[in-house]
Amino acid sequence: MKWEKLKPPEPDDPICCCECDVYQYRCCCDCEDLDEALHMVPALLLLPLLLRVASLHYLLGIVVLTALPGLVLWYYYATHRRKRRTLFFLALALYSLAYMYYLFLTEVWPRGGVGPLQVGAVTTGMILTLVSLVLTKRGPGFVDASLREAHGHGTGAAGDATCQSGPAAGKETLTEKRSVCPVCRIRRPPRAGHCRTCGSCVQRLDHHCVINSCVGQANHRSFLQTLCVFVLTSVYGISLVLRSLCPQQHLMTALFYCPGVYSTALCFTCCWYSSIITAGLLHLLLSQVLNISFNVTEREAQLALRNKTGRSRLWGLVVDTGEHSRGLYQNWVEFLTMAEASASL
Numbered sequence: 001m002k003w004e005k006l007k008p009p010e011p012d013d014p015i016c017c018c019e020c021d022v023y024q025y026r027c028c029c030d031c032e033d034l035d036e037a038l039h040m041v042p043a044l045l046l047l048p049l050l051l052r053v054a055s056l057h058y059l060l061g062i063v064v065l066t067a068l069p070g071l072v073l074w075y076y077y078a079t080h081r082r083k084r085r086t087l088f089f090l091a092l093a094l095y096s097l098a099y100m101y102y103l104f105l106t107e108v109w110p111r112g113g114v115g116p117l118q119v120g121a122v123t124t125g126m127i128l129t130l131v132s133l134v135l136t137k138r139g140p141g142f143v144d145a146s147l148r149e150a151h152g153h154g155t156g157a158a159g160d161a162t163c164q165s166g167p168a169a170g171k172e173t174l175t176e177k178r179s180v181c182p183v184c185r186i187r188r189p190p191r192a193g194h195c196r197t198c199g200s201c202v203q204r205l206d207h208h209c210v211i212n213s214c215v216g217q218a219n220h221r222s223f224l225q226t227l228c229v230f231v232l233t234s235v236y237g238i239s240l241v242l243r244s245l246c247p248q249q250h251l252m253t254a255l256f257y258c259p260g261v262y263s264t265a266l267c268f269t270c271c272w273y274s275s276i277i278t279a280g281l282l283h284l285l286l287s288q289v290l291n292i293s294f295n296v297t298e299r300e301a302q303l304a305l306r307n308k309t310g311r312s313r314l315w316g317l318v319v320d321t322g323e324h325s326r327g328l329y330q331n332w333v334e335f336l337t338m339a340e341a342s343a344s345l
């Protein structure tokens with residue numbers, strides 16, 4: 001059991017909501033990969049079963065779909081809370097995507113309301129989502145030795161006047177002068193942050209995502225692209241399914257009221273399931289777009305909130321730190337043209 005694994009998260013380590021309890025005072029098991037694979041099996045079997053139960057009656061549908069997010073989180077904490085890194089949410093997301101696509105091809109397409117061009121568009125959207133996800137998973141851009149040397153500081157942070165250990169290390173700020181990681185003990189580039197889940201400093205760290213990867217300078221654009229493509233494909237796919245299942249209703253009301261849907265209730269339930277997930281990711285996408293528009297990362301927003309140095313804007317949807325923003329246009333130009341390679345920073 002290592003002391004590293006017992007420490008609570010560093011102050012410089014804002015974490016996303018679904019990982020906040022992973023760091024409780026426990027050690028990691030050596031067999032965690034095998035454990036994780038075994039623990040995933042019941043979850044992956046239960047999901048289609050629950051969706052079928054939900055499709056039996058609309059009241060069952062309301063109960064199951066309302067309880068499903070809580071049930072998933074409960075199962076995750078019951079089986080995975082000892083782990084720092086987990087593939088649980090990524091596996092569940094990919095499985096859900098594959099299952100929805102399978103139902104689309106086997107249940108909706110044969111009904112005749114959807115043409116080959118529309119199926120092709122949904123398939124292209126699925127492939128683009130997966131390609132964007134793979135690009136995102138290539139890595140966030142860790143602060144490596146070459147980058148430290150490029151900045152002329154090497155790894156001698158222990159002897160640097162700005163490197164502080166002990167209680168002072170927790171009071172790190174975002175300024176370049178004191179941007180020394182208290183864990184890696186290196187001086188790092190501006191806007192870099194330490195992720196305890198990955199155990200390393202990440203350039204322009206945004207957050208550690210549930211896809212089991214950090215989002216940083218090298219993959220932030222791919223992450224945003226994944227969200228955009230998924231949300232567009234999902235909304236389009238849901239609209240096709242609703243138009244096929246409930247042609248007599250207006251698209252906006254079909255999800256809430258469709259009298260003749262009982263024979264295809266599983267597809268209708270899956271529309272609701274997909275809509276709930278898409279709504280969550282749409283909220284994340286909106287939050288990302290606003291953060292980029294104000295040139296603030298999620299990590300910086302969390303730090304600014306904690307240190308009370310940021311201003312809440314747009315009804316609390318974004319925290320403006322005022323440190324890096326150069327106007328909407330310039331902020332987006334900076335985001336779209338920022339270098340991916342660490343050596344070019």
Ligand SMILES: [Zn+2]
Binds near residue numbers: 181184185195200201
């Ligand atoms: Zn670090």
Ligand SMILES: [Zn+2]
Binds near residue numbers: 197198207208213214
């Ligand atoms: Zn990470």
